[in-house]
Amino acid sequence: xxxxxxxxxxxxxxxxxxxxxxxxxxxxxxxxxxxxxxxxxxxxxxxxxxxxxxxxxxxxxxxxxxxxxxxxxxxxxxxxxxxxxxxxxxxxxxxx
Numbered sequence: 001x002x003x004x005x006x007x008x009x010x011x012x013x014x015x016x017x018x019x020x021x022x023x024x025x026x027x028x029x030x031x032x033x034x035x036x037x038x039x040x041x042x043x044x045x046x047x048x049x050x051x052x053x054x055x056x057x058x059x060x061x062x063x064x065x066x067x068x069x070x071x072x073x074x075x076x077x078x079x080x081x082x083x084x085x086x087x088x089x090x091x092x093x094x095x096x
Contacts, residue, residue: 009081009088016077023074027067034060 037056040049 009084012077012081012084016074016081019077020071020074023067023070030063030067031060034063 034056037052040052
């Protein structure tokens with residue numbers, strides 16, 4: 001039984017865009033939370049606000065780095081789709 005496999009990249013590209021937008025939204029929310037944590041001391045004066053501010057200031061940079069790494073992975077996904085498309089174009093005229 002002969003079976004042919006067609007590699008499509010449209011789904012891969014769509015997911016890359018969807019995930020990129022989701023990541024962008026998460027990054028904005030993360031940044032807003034970190035910014036809000038820094039402003040807590042304007043409204044509350046206690047150990048807890050100092051702890052939250054300190055924790056967010058430490059984690060803020062780590063989060064920024066993590067979001068950048070995730071964006072790089074998503075760009076690799078896009079590159080994979082382009083490689084698959086090129087491979088499909090090269091294989092179009094191949095018969096067994």
